[in-house]
Amino acid sequence: MFTGKINRNNRNVRIMQHILFIFLVFFILLNTFKFNSPPAPVDYVYTTLFLATVLPVVYLHLYWLLPKLRSKPFLVSYIIPLALITAAAIWVNIQLFDHWSANLFPGFYFISYFTWWEISLFFIILILLTTLLKLSKSWFLVNQLQRELLEKEKQRVQEELKALKAQVNPHFFFNTLNSIYSMSLDKDERLPATVLQLSELMRYFLYQSNEDLVPLAKEIEVLKDYIALQRIRSDEKLDIKTVIEGDAEQQKIAPLLLIPFLENSFKHGVKGDVGATFIDLKISLNGNSLNFLLENNKGTVDVVEKNDNKGLGLANVKRRLDLLYPARHHLIIQDQGKDFIVNLQLQL
C-alpha cells in the first residue's frame, strides 16, 4: 500500500522481518504440535508441512486480497476469494496428512490429530494475526507520514514568513548614506545623531528582525528613526506628524510589521508630488489592542523599480498578518484618490 521509494536496504530489512516472523510461527506451532519434549524429527516435518499449507494463504491474503479490501463489490473481491482459498488450503492440509504424506514421507507415520475446524482455527488465527501486523504497520506509516507532512507544512509557513519579512529597500540605505556623506562634507551638526539613527535601524533590521516577537516600544522607536532619516532627506515641503498614545512597554509585536506601511507612504506620498506632501501617523494602544492609523497624500509615481515586486510590500504585510495574527487583525486600506489611508487594528 505504501510502496513509496523502497531502496535495497529497506527491502532487505523487510525480507528479514518476514523470515523472522515465519521462524517464530514455526516454533510456536512446533511446540503446540509436539508430543514429547524435546520435539521429535517427525514434529519438525509435520510443522513444516503444516506451515507450507498455511503460508500461501497468508501471503495471498496479505498481498493480493487485502489491497483489494476497499474495492467494490466487497463480497466478490474479498470475502469469497478469501473463503475459497482458505477452504482449499484446509482441504489440502487434511488430505496431506491423511493420504499423501504416507507416499511422500514413507519413513514417518502421520496422523491428522486435529479436526477440520481446529485446523480452520489455526488458519483463521494466523490470517487475523498477520492482518493485524500489516495494518498496525500501515497505521504507523500513515502516522509517520502525517507527522512528516505536518512538519513540512510548518517549515513551509516558517519559510514563507521569513521571505515575507519586510526587506527595507536597499536604496533607502544608500540614499541615507549619501545624506550622511553630504553632511560630513559640511561638518553638519545633524551628522552624529543621524549616524546613530541609521545604526539603530540597521541593528534592528539585521538582528532583531529574526526574532518572532519584539517589544512594541522597539518597533515604534524604529519607526521614529525611519521617519527622522526620511525627514533629513526630504525638503521642507514635507509635513510629517507623529502621535503615539498609550504604553507600549509591556506589549510585543512581530518585527517589521508596521514599517512597510510607512515605507509605502514615503514612496507614494513624497515621491508622488512635487508640491506640498504630508504624512500623518497615529499609533494608539489600549491594553493589548493596537490601532495604527497612517494617512498620506497620494500622487502618481513614475515607478522606476523594474523588478516585479513593486506593490508587493503591502501584499506581503497582508499575508504576514494572515499567518501571524489570524482573526486578530483588521486592516482597512482606503485609496481616496488624493489621500491614502491605512488603518490596522491588531490584538497583540
Next chain:
Amino acid sequence: MNASIRCMIIEDEPLAQNVLKKYIDEVPSLDLIAVCGNALEAQDIVQTNNIQLLFLDVNLPKLSGINFLRTLPDPPLVIFTTAYPEFAVEGFELDAVDYLVKPISFERFLKAINKVLNKSSRQPARLTEDKNTNDYILLKADKKVYRINLEDILYAEATGDYVKVITREGQYITNITLKKLLEELPDNDFIRVHKSFIISASKIKFFEGNYVKVGQTDIPIGAAYREDIFARFK
C-alpha cells in the same frame, strides 16, 4: 581661459544636491547654472539656459529622470546620479555619458567629467565652437584639480601607489591607477608601453632597442607590450 561647461543639477534631496554643488564648485571647467528639485520644472530651465551637462537623479517625484530624459527633444549630455545601480544599462541606452552611484566619491565624479570632456572633443558641436576647448583632462593632485592640456602630456609613470604625470610644464602626482588614467585619456594618442608607463604617441622621438625616447626621457618598452607597439607604428 577656455569657456566653462554650463551644467545643471536635477535632484530632489537637498543633501544630495549639496554634494554635487560642492563637486562642481571644485572643478574649474564646470559652471553651475541651476539646481532643480524635480523634473517637471526642469524642462524649461534646460531649454532656456542652454544647459550643456545635466546631473540627473533617477528616482524623482512624479516623473523619473529616465522618462524625463526621454521627453527632451534635444537633450544635453547627461550624467545619472542615483542609488539604483540597476538602471545603468537603461541609462547608457539613453546615451548617458556616465552613471554615478550614490554616495559618489570625488574621484569617481572627476572620471565622469573627463568622460564628458572626451566625448565632447569627439562631438565639438555639442559643447562649443572652439574645438580646442576640450583638449584637456582634469586631474586631482595635491588636493587641487588641475586642468592639463593633452597636448602638454609627455608620459605618465606609476610609482608605488601614485602616478606621476609628466608634462612640458611640470609633473603632477595623482593617486589614481595607471589603468584608470589610461581610461580617461583619449585612446588615439595615449598608449601603454610598459607595466608602469603610458606615453603620448605624438611625442615619440625615436625607438632605440628596448627604449622609446619621449621628450628627454628614455622609457622602457615592456616585453608584453612590444608586439602591439611595433604593429601600431609599422
